[in-house]
Amino acid sequence: xxxxxxxxxxxxxxxxxxxxxxxxxxxxxxxxxxxxxxxxxxxxxxxxxxxxxxxxxxxxxxxxxxxxxxxxxxxxxxxxxxxxxxxxxxxxxxxxxxxxxxxxxxxxxxxxxxxxxxxxxxxxxxxxxxxxxxxxxxxxxxxxxxxxxxxxxxxxxxxxxxxxxxxxxxxxxxxxxxxxxxxxxxxxxxxxxxxxxxxxxxxxxxxxxxxxxxxxxxxxxxxxxxxxxxxxxxxxxxxxxxxxxxxxxxxxxxxxxxxxxxxxxxxxxxxxxxxxxxxxxxxxxxxxxxxxxxxxxxxxxxxxxxxxxxxxxxxxxxxxxxxxxxxxxxxxxxxxxxxxxxxxxxxxxxxxxxxxxxxxxxxxxxxxxxxxxxxxxxxxxxxxxxxxxxxxxxxxxxxxxxxxxxxxxxxxxxxxxxxxxxxxxxxxxxxxxxxxxxxxxx
Amino acid sequence: xxxxxxxxxxxxxxxxxxxxxxxxxxxxxxxxxxxxxxxxxxxxxxxxxxxxxxxxxxxxxxxxxxxxxxxxxxxxxxxxxxxxxxxxxxxxxxxxxxxxxxxxxxxxxxxxxxxxxxxxxxxxxxxxxxxxxxxxxxxxxxxxxxxxxxxxxxxxxxxxxxxxxxxxxxxxxxxxxxxxxxxxxxxxxxxxxxxxxxxxxxxxxxxxxxxxxxxxxxxxxxxxxxxxxxxxxxxxxxxxxxxxxxxxxxxxxxxxxxxxxxxxxxxxxxxxxxxxxxxxxxxxxxxxxxxxxxxxxxxxxxxxxxxxxxxxxxxxxxxxxxxxxxxxxxxxxxxxxxxxxxxxxxxxxxxxxxxxxxxxxxxxxxxxxxxxxxxxxxxxxxxxxxxxxxxxxxxxxxxxxxxxxxxxxxxxxxxxxxxxxxxxxxxxxxxxxxxxxxxxxx
Numbered sequence: 001x002x003x004x005x006x007x008x009x010x011x012x013x014x015x016x017x018x019x020x021x022x023x024x025x026x027x028x029x030x031x032x033x034x035x036x037x038x039x040x041x042x043x044x045x046x047x048x049x050x051x052x053x054x055x056x057x058x059x060x061x062x063x064x065x066x067x068x069x070x071x072x073x074x075x076x077x078x079x080x081x082x083x084x085x086x087x088x089x090x091x092x093x094x095x096x097x098x099x100x101x102x103x104x105x106x107x108x109x110x111x112x113x114x115x116x117x118x119x120x121x122x123x124x125x126x127x128x129x130x131x132x133x134x135x136x137x138x139x140x141x142x143x144x145x146x147x148x149x150x151x152x153x154x155x156x157x158x159x160x161x162x163x164x165x166x167x168x169x170x171x172x173x174x175x176x177x178x179x180x181x182x183x184x185x186x187x188x189x190x191x192x193x194x195x196x197x198x199x200x201x202x203x204x205x206x207x208x209x210x211x212x213x214x215x216x217x218x219x220x221x222x223x224x225x226x227x228x229x230x231x232x233x234x235x236x237x238x239x240x241x242x243x244x245x246x247x248x249x250x251x252x253x254x255x256x257x258x259x260x261x262x263x264x265x266x267x268x269x270x271x272x273x274x275x276x277x278x279x280x281x282x283x284x285x286x287x288x289x290x291x292x293x294x295x296x297x298x299x300x301x302x303x304x305x306x307x308x309x310x311x312x313x314x315x316x317x318x319x320x321x322x323x324x325x326x327x328x329x330x331x332x333x334x335x336x337x338x339x340x341x342x343x344x345x346x347x348x349x350x351x352x353x354x355x356x357x358x359x360x361x362x363x364x365x366x367x368x369x370x371x372x373x374x375x376x377x378x379x380x381x382x383x384x385x386x387x388x389x390x391x392x393x394x395x396x397x398x399x400x401x402x403x404x405x406x407x408x409x410x411x412x413x414x415x416x417x418x419x420x421x422x423x424x425x426x427x428x429x430x431x432x433x434x435x436x437x438x439x440x441x442x
Numbered sequence: 443x444x445x446x447x448x449x450x451x452x453x454x455x456x457x458x459x460x461x462x463x464x465x466x467x468x469x470x471x472x473x474x475x476x477x478x479x480x481x482x483x484x485x486x487x488x489x490x491x492x493x494x495x496x497x498x499x500x501x502x503x504x505x506x507x508x509x510x511x512x513x514x515x516x517x518x519x520x521x522x523x524x525x526x527x528x529x530x531x532x533x534x535x536x537x538x539x540x541x542x543x544x545x546x547x548x549x550x551x552x553x554x555x556x557x558x559x560x561x562x563x564x565x566x567x568x569x570x571x572x573x574x575x576x577x578x579x580x581x582x583x584x585x586x587x588x589x590x591x592x593x594x595x596x597x598x599x600x601x602x603x604x605x606x607x608x609x610x611x612x613x614x615x616x617x618x619x620x621x622x623x624x625x626x627x628x629x630x631x632x633x634x635x636x637x638x639x640x641x642x643x644x645x646x647x648x649x650x651x652x653x654x655x656x657x658x659x660x661x662x663x664x665x666x667x668x669x670x671x672x673x674x675x676x677x678x679x680x681x682x683x684x685x686x687x688x689x690x691x692x693x694x695x696x697x698x699x700x701x702x703x704x705x706x707x708x709x710x711x712x713x714x715x716x717x718x719x720x721x722x723x724x725x726x727x728x729x730x731x732x733x734x735x736x737x738x739x740x741x742x743x744x745x746x747x748x749x750x751x752x753x754x755x756x757x758x759x760x761x762x763x764x765x766x767x768x769x770x771x772x773x774x775x776x777x778x779x780x781x782x783x784x785x786x787x788x789x790x791x792x793x794x795x796x797x798x799x800x801x802x803x804x805x806x807x808x809x810x811x812x813x814x815x816x817x818x819x820x821x822x823x824x825x826x827x828x829x830x831x832x833x834x835x836x837x838x839x840x841x842x843x844x845x846x847x848x849x850x851x852x853x854x855x856x857x858x859x860x861x862x863x864x865x866x867x868x869x870x871x872x873x874x875x876x877x878x879x880x881x882x883x884x
Contacts, residue, residue, distance in 0.1 A: 075852050078866035079859040081793075082811065099853070109852035116850075313797040313809065339866040351523075353798070355755040360802050367755065369524065408558075410517050410551035411541070417521040424520035424781040427869050 004438045005032050007047065008399060010055035011415055012039050014062050014391045015375045018323065023415040028052065029060055031397040034438035038393040055401050055433070059418060062389050063123025063398030063436060064343035065381035068223070068282040068303035068332025070128040071139055071152075072097050072106075074113040078339040081311045085229040088312055088337075094162035097130045097155075101164075106135035114142040119428050120341045123398040123436045124149045124385055126223055126280055126303070126332075128196055131155045131167055133180045140184060144191040147441035149385065149398075153196025153223055154180045158207045174210035181218055190437065192220070194280075199225040200236045200249045208253035215255065221278035221384075222255050223303075227291065228283035229314045247281070247291040247300075255279065257298030280384060282332055285309055285317045292325070301328040301384050304376065306349035308337030316357040319350065320365040323372060330381020331373070344426045347373040351423075370420055401433030402426070446880045447474050449489065450841060452497035453857055454481050456504050456833045457817040460765065465857040470494065471502060473839040476880035480835040497843050497875070501860060504831050505565025505840030505878060506785035507823035510665070510724040510745035510774025512570040513581055513594075514539050514548075516555040520781040523753045527671040530754055530779075536604035539572045539597075543606075548577035556584040561870050562783040565840040565878045566591045566827055568665055568722055568745070568774075570638055573597045573609055575622045582626060586633040589883035591827065591840075595638025595665055596622045600649045616652035623660055632879065634662070636722075641667040642678045642691045650695035657697065663720035663826075664697050665745075669733065670725035671756045689723070689733040689742075697721065699740030722826060724774055727751055727759045734767070743770040743826050746818065748791035750779030758799040761792065762807040765814060772823020773815070786868045789815040793865075812862055843875030844868070 007028040016022045022039075030037035030047055037047070073093060080092045100106045117125065127143075127150055129136035136154040143150045154177060158167045167173040181193055195215055197203040203211070215222060227233055227246050236246045243249035250256040257279040282303040287295065295302065304317055322329050331346040332338075338346075347370075354368040382389025388396050406429060407421050422430060434441040449470040458464045464481075472479040472489055479489070515535060522534045542548045559567065569585075569592055571578035578596040585592045596619060600609045609615035623635055637657055639645040645653070657664060669675055669688050678688045685691035692698040699721045724745040729737065737744065746759055764771050773788040774780075780788075789812075796810040824831025830838050848871065849863050864872060876883040 076855075076859075078849075078863040079855065081862070081866070082809070105852060112850045112852060310794045310798055313801045315801050316798065352752045356752055356758065356795070356798055356802075359755045359757050360798075367524070407520075408554045410547060410554060413518075413521065417518075420523070421520040424523075 004034065006051045006053060007031070007043060008053050008055060008060050008401065010058045010060040010401065012060045012391060013415065013419055015371070015379055015389070018375045019371055021371050021374065021416065021419070025057070025415065029391050029399060031435070031438045034397055036391050036393060036395045036397045039391045058432065059402040059404065059415075059422070061400050061402065061419075062378045062382070062391060062395075063400055063434065064121050064377045065330055065385065065389065066122045066125040066333050066343055066346070067280055067301065067330035067381040067384065068126060068305055069335045071110060071113050072100050072130045073336030074116070074341075075109045077336040081339070083312070084231065085312050085314065086231050086235070090162065094165045098162060098164035100130040100132045100135040103134055103138065106132070106138055110135070110139045110142055114139070114146050116341055118146040118148060119431065119442060121343045121400060121426075121431060122148070122341065123400070123434060123441070124382060124388065126151045126194060126384070128153055128155055128223070131157055131165065131173075133176050136180060137184060140188065140191045144188045147436055147439050149190040149436050151192045151194040151221065151223070153194045155196050155198050156207060156211060157198045157202035159204050160201050170204050170206035170210055173207050174214065177211070177214055181214070181220075195220055195222040195255075197222070197224050197255065199232070200246065201232065201239060205240075205253075208250075208255065212254040215277055221280070223280040224250065224255070224282070226250070226281035226284050227287045228285055228309070229312070230286065233286060245288050245291045247287070247294050251294065251298070256294065257300040278384065282334065283309065283314065283317065284322070285315045292322070296325055296327055299328065301330060301381075303332035303381070304329055304350060305332040305334035305338060306353040307340060307346065308334035310349070310353060311339065312337050316353045316361070318357070318365060319354055319368055323368070328380070328383065329376050330384065331377045342427070343377050344423050347377050347423050350376065370423065374419070397435060397438040399435045400431060402430050403432045404430055406430070446476065448493045448495060449473070449485060450495050450497060450502050450843065452500045452502040452843065454502045454833060455857065455861055457813070457821055457831070460817045461813055463813050463816065463858065463861070467499070467857065471833050471841060473877070473880045476839055478833050478835060478837045478839045481833045500874065501844040501846065501857075501864070503842055503844065503861075504820045504824070504833060504837075505842055505876065506563050506819045507772055507827065507831065508564045508567040508775050508785055508788070509722055509743065509772035509823040509826065510568060510747055511777045511780075513552060513555050514542050514572045515778030516558070516783075517551045519778040523781070525754070526673065527754050527756065528673050528677070532604065536607045540604060540606040542572040542574045542577040545576055545580065548574070548580055552577070552581045552584055556581070556588050558783055560588040560590060560883060561873065563785045563842060563868075563873060564590070564783065565842070565876060565883070566824060566830065568593045568636060568826070570595055570597055570665070573599055573607065573615075575618050578622060579626060582630065582633045586630045589878055589881050591632040591878050593634045593636040593663065593665070595636045597638050597640050598649060598653060599640045599644035601646050602643050612646050612648035612652055615649050616656065619653070619656055623656070623662075637662055637664040637697075639664070639666050639697065641674070642688065643674065643681060647682075647695075650692075650697065654696040657719055663722070665722040666692065666697070666724070668692070668723035668726050669729045670727055670751070671754070672728065675728060687730050687733045689729070689736050693736065693740070698736065699742040720826065724776065725751065725756065725759065726764070727757045734764075738767055738769055741770065743772060743823070745774035745823070746771055746792060747774040747776035747780060748795040749782060749788065750776035752791070752795060753781065754779050758795045758803070760799070760807060761796055761810055765810070770822065770825065771818050772826065773819045784869070785819050786865050789819050789865050792818065812865065816861070839877060839880045841877045842873060844872050845874045846872055848872070
C-alpha cells in the first residue's frame with residue numbers, strides 16, 4: 001500500500017557529500033511511501049500525474065537531526081548562564097528537573113517544549129527526559145502526536161544527584177527502566193526509547209551493569225555525555241579508578257558502541273542486534289587520543305554541541321580532526337546548556353567556534369566549512385536513524401520548506417548565499433513547511 | 443518650550459553601574475523635553491497629570507548604542523564568511539562597496555538597511571558609509587528620517603583599495619570630505635558627521651595629515667579600525683615604519699583621542715573643542731600594552747565587536763582587562779563582519795566569547811557578566827553621545843519597550859531572568875516601542 005506519493009517543487013538543496021552541496025533549482029523532490037524517490041529537473045514518466053506542491057523559489061532542504069538535547073531544561077533556557085558544568089547541574093539543573101515528579105508541571109512544561117520543537121528546524125531528535133517514568137511517557141506521547149521522529153530517554157541516575165533528584169538504588173533504577181520499556185512497547189509509530197545513563201558521575205557501577213544487561217535484552221541504543229569539562233573528567237577518574245579514560249568507564253559495561261569484533265555498521269536502532277549498541281556521546285571536547293580511537297573503532301556517534309560548550313565554558317571540540325578521521329559527528333543544541341532550539345544556529349555556532357579554535361588553539365586545524373556543518377546537521381546526525389538527511393533516492397523523506405523573503409537584499413544572490421544567510425539569520429518565521437518520513441508536520 | 447512630557451509605565455531595567463542592574467517593577471520613567479526626569483514607583487506631584495503610557499509588565503530598558511557598523515555591508519551580511527580580514531576586504535567588501543557610486547543602487551540598499559535598523563534594538567549608532575559623498579548624504583537623509591540618532595562617516599581611502607573603490611589622491615579625498623561637511627551643515631537635527639579614515643592601510647600619510655586638519659577645523663569626532671588582525675597589524679608596521687605601534691600611526695596625525703595635556707573628558711561631539719578629538723577605534727583585539735595605555739590616556743573608545751572578530755577569525759579582545767582598567771568600551775555589531783544587527787546578540791556574543799577566552803587563553807581574566815555586557819551596550823557606548831544609556835535623571839530619553847511573552851515558560855521567573863532570556867532569545871518581534879531623545883521612533 002502506498003501511503004503517499006507526491007512531489008515538492010522548488011530550489012532543492014542537500015549534501016552530495018561532506019564537502020559538496022547540490023543545488024537544484026526548479027526541481028522536484030519525489031516522496032513515495034515515506035522515502036525519497038530522487039530529485040528531478042523534470043518529473044519522470046512514472047510520476048507525471050502525481051500531486052505537485054509548487055513552492056516557487058523557496059528552498060527545500062532535508063530536515064535537521066538534533067542529536068542531543070534535554071527536554072526538561074527547555075523551561076529555563078537562556079538563564080543562569082554564568083556557571084561551569086558541575087555547579088550548573090547542582091545549582092540550577094537538578095532542582096529544575098526535580099519538578100517533573102509533578103505530572104501537571106511536566107505537562108505544562110513539555111507542551112511548550114514540544115510545540116516549539118515542532119515549529120523549529122528539527123525533524124528528528126535524541127532527547128533526554130528526566131528520571132521520572134510517568135513524565136517521560138507523557139513526553140513521548142506528546143512527541144508522537146507532534147509528528148516528529150525522536151528517540152527519548154528516561155534518565156538513569158542513582159548517585160550524586162540532589163536529595164529530590166536521584167533514584168533510590170541501582171536496582172530501583174533498572175526496574176523502573178524495564179517497566180518504562182514494557183509500558184511503551186508497541187505504543188508508538190515514530191517515537192523510540194533510548195537508554196540514558198545521565199553520565200558516569202550519576203551512575204554507580206551496579207547501575208551501569210544493569211543498563212548493559214537491559215541494552216542487550218531490548219536491543220536499544222544509548223546516549224550519554226563524554227569528556228565535556230575538566231572537573232567532570234577528573235571526577236570520573238576518581239569514581240572509576242580502573243577505567244583507562246572516561247569513555248572506557250562506559251565501555252567497561254558494554255555501553256560504548258559496537259565492539260570491534262562485531263565489525264558492523266551502526267544502523268537503524270530498530271535493527272540493533274545483540275552485537276550492536278548504537279551510541280551517542282555528547283560533547284567530546286577534551287577526549288584523549290585513546291578515547292578518540294575507541295570512538296572510531298566502535299562507531300560511537302559524537303554529538304557536537306558548540307553553543308553549550310561555549311555557554312558552560314567547556315571549550316571547543318576538535319571537530320576538524322573528528323571529520324578528517326571519518327568519525328560519525330552530528331550536531332546538538334544541548335538545550336539548556338545551549339539556549340537555542342535552532343539547528344541553523346547550531347550550524348553557525350559550529351562554524352564560528354571552529355574559527356576561534358583555529359585562531360587560538362591550533363592553526364593546523366582548518367575551520368569547519370558551511371558544507372561540512374550542513375552535512376553534520378543533516379546526514380551526520382541523521383544517519384543515527386538510518387538513511388536520513390538527504391534527498392538521494394532511498395533516503396527517508398524528511399524535508400523543510402524555507403521562505404527567506406524577509407532577509408532582504410538589494411542585489412542578486414546565489415542559492416548558496418541564500419542558504420548561508422538562513423544559517424546565520426533565520427528564525428522560525430522562515431520555516432513554512434516540514435515533512436518527516438513523508439508525514440506533513442507543519 | 444516643552445517638546446514633550448510623558449511617562450512610560452512598566453518593568454524598568456537599567457544599569458546602576460558596571461556591576462549592577464536596577465529593576466523597578468510597576469514604575470514610571472518620566473520623559474521631559476527629551477531628557478529623563480527619573481524613575482519613580484509613584485508619580486511625583488509635579489507629574490501627576492502627565493500622560494502615562496501603561497506597558498503592563500513589559501520591560502522598559504534604555505536604548506542600545508551600536509558603536510561600529512558598516513551600512514553598505516548590510517546588503518551582503520551573512521554571506522562569504524570564510525575569509526580573514528584582508529582577503530575578505532579585497533574579494534568581497536571592496537567590490538560590493540564600489541556599487542554605491544550608483545545612487546539608485548545606494549537608495550535600494552540603504553532603504554533596506556535603515557528600515558531594518560529602525561526596527562532593531564539600536565537607538566544610536568556610529569556608522570561607516572562608503573567613500574561616495576552623494577550616497578553618504580543619501581544615507582544621512584534616510585537616517586534622519588528614521589528618527590534614530592546617528593553619526594555617519596564618508597569613508598576616506600586613497601590607497602590599497604580596488605580599482606573601482608579608491609579616491610584619486612589625498613587632496614581629492616580631503617576636498618570631497620570638506621565638501622561633504624559643508625553640504626550637510628545645518629541639514630540635520632540628530633544625524634552627525636564623523637571623520638572616517640577606513641584604516642591605516644587605506645590612507646596615505648598625506649591624507650591622514652589632511653584629516654587631522656579637518657578634525658581641528660570642524661571639531662568632529664573620528665572613527666576607525668585598530669589592531670583587529672595579525673596580517674593587518676604587520677602591514678601597518680610596514681606602511682608606517684616610524685609608528686611605535688598601530689595606534690601610534692593614528693596618533694602621529696592627531697587622530698587618536700584627546701592628548702593627555704588637555705586632560706578633558708571625551709564629551710558630546712557637539713561640544714568637541716580644539717583640544718579634543720573624540721575617537722572610536724573598532725576591535726582592539728591584539729593591542730599591545732603601550733597601545734592600551736595610550737587608549738586609556740587619551741580617552742579613546744573601544745568598539746568591541748565579538749561576532750565579527752569570530753566570523754573573520756580575528757580572535758577575542760581582552761575585554762575583562764579593558765573594563766578593569768576603566769577604559770571606555772562599547773559594543774558594535776560590525777555588520778557585515780558581523781551578520782546580525784541585533785545588539786542583544788552583541789551582548790550575548792560578548793559574554794560567550796569572553797568565556798572561551800577564559801577557558802582557552804587566560805584563566806586569570808574572568809568572563810564578562812550580563813551586567814557588564816548590558817552596561818557596555820547602553821552607557822558604555824552611549825556615553826560617546828553624551829549622557830546616554832540610562833534612566834538616571836538628566837540622561838537623554840532613549841527607551842525600548844520589550845514584549846517577551848512569546849518566550850514561554852511554565853514557571854515563575856525573575857525580572858533578571860527575563861532580561862537574560864531577551865539577550866539570548868529575542869528577535870525584532872520582541873520590540874514593540876522605541877524612543878530616542880524622547881522621539882517616538884516605533
